[in-house]
Amino acid sequence: MSEKKRETPLLDELEKGPWPSFVKELKKEAARPMVQDLLGQLERSYEEKVGHWKHGGLVGVMGYGGGVIGRYSDLGEEFPACAEFHTMRINQPAGWFYTSTALRTIADIWDRHGSGVTNMHGSTGDIILLGTKTQELEPTFAELTEHGFDLGGSGSDMRTPSACVGPARCEWACYDTLGAVYDFTMQFQDELHRPAFPYKYKLKFAGCPNDCVASVARSDMSFIGTWRDEIQVDQEQVKAYAASGAIDVQKDVCDRCPTRCMSWDGKTLAIDDVNCVKCMHCINAMPRALAPGNDRGAAILIGAKAPIVGGALLSSVFVPFIKMEPPYEEIKELIGRIWDIWSEHGKNRERVGEFIQRIGLGNFLEQIGLDPVPEMIVAPRANPYIFYQDDVFAQPGEEA
Amino acid sequence: MSAVTVDQVAEAMFQLVKETHGKKSLKATDLTKAMAEKFGSECTKDVCKLAIRQLMDSGRCIYSYFGGSYITLPPETP
Ligand code: SF4
Ligand code: SF4
Numbered sequence: 001m002s003e004k005k006r007e008t009p010l011l012d013e014l015e016k017g018p019w020p021s022f023v024k025e026l027k028k029e030a031a032r033p034m035v036q037d038l039l040g041q042l043e044r045s046y047e048e049k050v051g052h053w054k055h056g057g058l059v060g061v062m063g064y065g066g067g068v069i070g071r072y073s074d075l076g077e078e079f080p081a082c083a084e085f086h087t088m089r090i091n092q093p094a095g096w097f098y099t100s101t102a103l104r105t106i107a108d109i110w111d112r113h114g115s116g117v118t119n120m121h122g123s124t125g126d127i128i129l130l131g132t133k134t135q136e137l138e139p140t141f142a143e144l145t146e147h148g149f150d151l152g153g154s155g156s157d158m159r160t161p162s163a164c165v166g167p168a169r170c171e172w173a174c175y176d177t178l179g180a181v182y183d184f185t186m187q188f189q190d191e192l193h194r195p196a197f198p199y200k201y202k203l204k205f206a207g208c209p210n211d212c213v214a215s216v217a218r219s220d221m222s223f224i225g226t227w228r229d230e231i232q233v234d235q236e237q238v239k240a241y242a243a244s245g246a247i248d249v250q251k252d253v254c255d256r257c258p259t260r261c262m263s264w265d266g267k268t269l270a271i272d273d274v275n276c277v278k279c280m281h282c283i284n285a286m287p288r289a290l291a292p293g294n295d296r297g298a299a300i301l302i303g304a305k306a307p308i309v310g311g312a313l314l315s316s317v318f319v320p321f322i323k324m325e326p327p328y329e330e331i332k333e334l335i336g337r338i339w340d341i342w343s344e345h346g347k348n349r350e351r352v353g354e355f356i357q358r359i360g361l362g363n364f365l366e367q368i369g370l371d372p373v374p375e376m377i378v379a380p381r382a383n384p385y386i387f388y389q390d391d392v393f394a395q396p397g398e399e400a
Numbered sequence: 401m402s403a404v405t406v407d408q409v410a411e412a413m414f415q416l417v418k419e420t421h422g423k424k425s426l427k428a429t430d431l432t433k434a435m436a437e438k439f440g441s442e443c444t445k446d447v448c449k450l451a452i453r454q455l456m457d458s459g460r461c462i463y464s465y466f467g468g469s470y471i472t473l474p475p476e477t478p
Contacts, residue, residue: 056465058475063456065463065471155469156427190449194456195469196428340445343429348468 008039010046026117033081034115034131041079059086059134061141065195067151068137084133085115088140089126089152091185091192094178095165096121105147113140123218123306124202125162126152157195161185163205164212166225172283173207174225174296175324181205183326188335197339198346198355208292209280215304215315220352221335222301222315223324227293230273231282237289238269253285297323300331302338303353313353320375337368404439409451412438414460417471425470428452 014023029035041052052074059070069087076083090106106127110116115131122128127149132140141151152160161184164170166177184203185192191201204215207225215222242249242264249269254262261275262282269289271282283290300322304315322331338352341364346355356364365372413431420426432448452471455461464472 056467058462058464058472060463062459063453065456065469070465155463155465157469190453194428194449194452195463196432196449196452198429199468348427 006036006040006043008043011039011043029116032116034085035117037079037081038085038115038117038131041073041075041082044075044078053085059137061137061151064151064193066153066155066157066193069154071131082115082131085131086134086137088114088129088132088137089122089124089154089160090129090144091150091152091160092121092125092127092162094163094181095168096125097165097168102147106144106149109140109143109147113143124152124159125204125213126160151193153192153200155195156197156199157193157201158188158191158197159200159202160192161188161203161205162213164207166205166207170207171287172210172225172280172292174227174292175207175223175298177205177207177223177225179326180223180324180328183328184332187332191339197343199349199351201339201352209278210284216301217304217312217314218306219304219315220302221338222304223298223331224301225292225296225324226278226299226321227296228321229293229295231271231276231293232291233269233271234289235268238264238286239267241286241289242266247285249286253282256281256285297321300334303351303356305351305353313351313357315353316378317375318370320373334368334370341367403442404447406447406450406454409435409439409443409447410454410460413448413451413471414455417455417461417473421473425464425466425472427468427470431471 008023011023015021015027023039026035026039030039045052054072054074055070057070057072060066060068067089069089071085071087073079073083073085093102106129107116107118110118110129113132113136114129117130119128119130129140144150161181163177163181164173166173166175168178181203184205191197201221202219203221203223204213204219205223206213206215209224209226211222211224213219215224238249241247247253249264253269254260254264258279258281259275259277261272263270273293278292283292298321299317300319301315302318303313305313319334342352342355345359346352350358361376362372412435416431416434417426428448431452432445435443435448435451452461455471456463459474461471462474464470
């Protein structure tokens with residue numbers, strides 16, 4: 001334990017200004033030796049411009065391969081209270097809804113067994129409990145499970161699936177994101193707790209193309225709510241927007257439609273729905289006048305990742321439209337086929353998006369038994385050296 | 401009904417982890433592939449999953465993380 005309060009002139013800089021400061025928050029807890037040493041080590045890292053954490057190793061709870069990230073200080077002698085500073089990831093409730101009792105329960109458990117420092121929430125969506133010792137892992141886990149919480153994913157497993165608040169609070173939800181995230185989490189408990197993949201696999205459920213869970217950038221498999229009929233238009237409300245002067249329907253809505261499929265004559269808003277790419281812009285701009293259509297489901301996208309090994313990837317369309325209805329058998333079978341081929345042939349630490357790039361989308365689709373569709377094309381081919389058989393592209397009137 | 405039992409597969413997996421301990425790190429897929437070779441097509445992926453679960457729940461094996469998740473022996477195993 002540290003004997004005296006450490007000076008942290010560099011960290012103190014991060015307390016200046018009007019914005020929230022994690023340093024300020026940590027200092028409120030600096031009476032705890034673990035937090036005081038954490039601040040001390042962090043100051044050293046700022047001085048030296050070197051991180052002092054090593055991560056990985058053998059830590060975990062009995063039976064699980066995910067949910068605990070072993071973290072050790074390489075300055076353990078100098079900062080003994082945070083020599084072991086493991087992270088626990090706790091599976092968040094669907095849509096991040098808590099009762100105040102649930103939050104107090106988690107906080108009390110962490111006060112007893114860990115540093116008291118949390119991160120609500122991690123990029124995957126979990127409740128992150130930051131900093132505990134190896135000997136405290138099992139008691140923490142026991143108390144959490146007693147209150148109905150479970151660990152989330154880490155390592156080469158299915159990471160904790162997450163969902164936007166969806167129909168619980170949002171009128172744009174095109175399917176029950178909360179129901180789906182719960183169902184898939186329960187279905188794939190084995191894949192969540194017992195890592196068996198080449199690398200992580202994230203599932204995220206967004207109720208509409210606004211994608212409030214950033215699934216397009218952050219998940220190996222995104223389920224983004226969409227519709228395949230016409231946008232619902234209340235013409236009276238469109239006129240009311242126009243009359244209010246708060247919005248210029250032509251300039252702010254029609255001219256910003258990415259496919260220019262809308263027109264406004266001052267009385268009626270017309271939408272050529274066949275050319276609508278469901279970007280949500282017009283609906284977000286005039287929420288009282290427009291709404292997604294009634295034939296709702298989701299598009300499945302695949303392959304996003306944040307940059308760690310080989311640069312960032314955004315996900316691309318895989319299944320343009322599917323009804324999102326329990327028990328989601330067709331989707332679960334598709335996921336199973338993807339995991340089989342990727343587990344069999346993926347390299348260590350190769351995300352599924354990288355794997356598809358390496359073996360080629362055509363080969364991947366063939367292996368998982370999915371037919372190619374035009375929506376999968378990310379950009380037109382630039383390579384002119386492609387030869388087609390004439391009969392594939394017969395002219396009108398000619399025999400194919 | 402599967403001719404090979406979860407117990408048999410778990411035991412064979414354990415022996416493989418023990419033999420390779422300190423020499424080669426094995427992932428769940430390595431064990432699954434090795435079992436398919438040893439027991440043939442009746443040793444399905446689901447049987448292997450259950451066998452791994454048994455090894456973990458019993459504490460005979462644990463997971464380690466070194467840039468990937470591996471299956472290994474607990475530190476105190478001789
Ligand atoms: S993604 Fe869409 S449905 Fe989900 S919360 Fe955001 S706006 Fe609402
Ligand atoms: S959703 Fe987007 S693409 Fe569709 S009509 Fe509205 S602005 Fe245009």
